[in-house]
Amino acid sequence: MATSRRDTDVVVLGAGPAGSCCALRLLQLGYRVTLVERARFPRAQIGESLTPGIAGILDLLGVRAQADALPRMAGPAWLVWEHADPAPRAAAGANAMVDRASFDDVLFRAVAARGGRCLQAAAMAGLSGAPGAWQVRLATAHGIETVGARFVVDATGRRNSGGAMRTPTAAPLLALWTDLDRGPCAHLVEACPDGWLWGAARPDGRFRIMAFADPASVRGRDAERWLAAQLARSRLFAVAAGALRPGAVHACAATPAFSEAAWQPGVVRTGDAAFCIDPLSSSGVEKALRFSLQAAVAVHTVLADAGDENLARTFYEHRLAESVATHRAWAQRYYRMAWPDDASPFWRARREDFVMTPKGGSALARLVARTPVPAPGPAAAPGMLLRGEVRRCDALDIIDEPCVVDDRVQLRRAVAHPNLPRPVAFVEGAEIVPLLDVLAAVPRLETAVELWSYRMPPARAARIAAWLCEQRLVRAAG
Ligand SMILES: Cc1cc2nc3c(=O)[nH]c(=O)nc-3n(C[C@H](O)[C@H](O)[C@H](O)COP(=O)(O)OP(=O)(O)OC[C@H]3O[C@@H](n4cnc5c(N)ncnc54)[C@H](O)[C@@H]3O)c2cc1C
Incomplete structure (x- = not known):
């Protein structure tokens, strides 16, 4: 096969935290990487409350100092969850709010600085050839180009362009969100009769509010009025009900789901494209980063001398199945702790065991279904x-x-x-x-x-x- 100077070892699609993390790790392992991003950076993204566990991963990737230099907001957390009374919660180790456009841009720039080829406003237009010797057609700002690649990593996020079979792992969840001009310097979380509310101060001084609900309870209604009504009935957010800006309420799907096609010969999905978790834990970015480190290990296992794709796939699918089981169990335990009673369909659906119905009946779906829910650790022996x-x-x-x-x-x-x-x-x-x-x-x-x-x-x-x-x-x- 003729080679071109544009040929690469791995094409990574999507430059969110998952794609850039995977690209950075593969560069550290000595591979040539082309990172292809559909948007033009910096681009806005939700999911801005970052967990403390991210720091260790940024250290490993060598981008901690750049990320730490970004403005961030961390204040006390106030929670109305187990009881109807607001109770202060220890702020130690709490999440910090960053601007995701800037955070993702730091990672994206680091890929370019380490020798990765970074394309913006570009997307894959076709894939031909065979695993190990792909021909990837890329639609770029300068027209169509074809690059040879040994492996493809799909990190295109929750609204995956590949039409992957996605299986919900919990009842449907919708997020409505907006930014207020100002708000308290704090993290607020409140369980409400029909869902839950979340709010946090952003580094730019504005205040992000999100409402999570069953899509059926919002369908056919005016989103702004619905959100204002939820806020007005709440304990922590009532003052915000009258402060919503007209036309500034956005909606997005937030149902946790995994892709049955997470591993295909020569193609692996990572981050939200493989598995997106319930936003309740505010740890989607950390999960996406951790998962991408494992994706890089799996790709390295295939591409290194005497590569073993079966072993890599087994490892990757088992970690995915464990991750689904762990997050499902955690989210269900947390929803069961909330105070609203079972009269509400929203809470009933989240407290009961959710039966997954895989679309494709794949081996991965069977593995996920039979992976045990992790039990709490045993008591110490004498x-x-x-x-x-x-x-x-x-x-x-x-x-x-x-x-x-x-x-x-x-x-x-x-x-x-x-x-x-x-x-x-x-x-x-x-x-x-x-x-x-x-x-x-x-x-x-x-x-x-x-x-x-x-x-x-x-x-x-x-x-x-x-x-x-x-x-x-x-x-x-x-
Ligand atoms: C309502 C809501 C609130 C959340 N809140 C939090 C939170 O507070 N904290 C937290 O940690 N997580 C949160 N999350 C989860 C978090 O946002 C995601 O887990 C995280 O962004 C996943 O990263 P990713 O890289 O997999 O995907 P993304 O961040 O979605 O990145 C995917 C990238 O791929 C690009 N792309 C898409 N299609 C193509 C294509 N065809 N070709 C090339 N590029 C493409 C996109 O432009 C994008 O840049 C929240 C999620 C939701 C839904």
């Missing part, structure tokens, strides 16, 4: 286990598990047990199965800790022993 004679719990199994080792997916022996949300291969950075093999040869856990300490600092060996006890993977002998 410390005396450390000194007494112990043996492995009978329910403990040793299996091969796809793990990330040196930025690639590799099979490692792992422990599987009903107490663990998923099989575990590494504890405190050490492979756990060889350590259990040592334990099988000695009667006491403290003796095993002594032997492990030849290979690692004693404090680390002790923490691993404590973990085995806490998870109840060992029990008193006899």
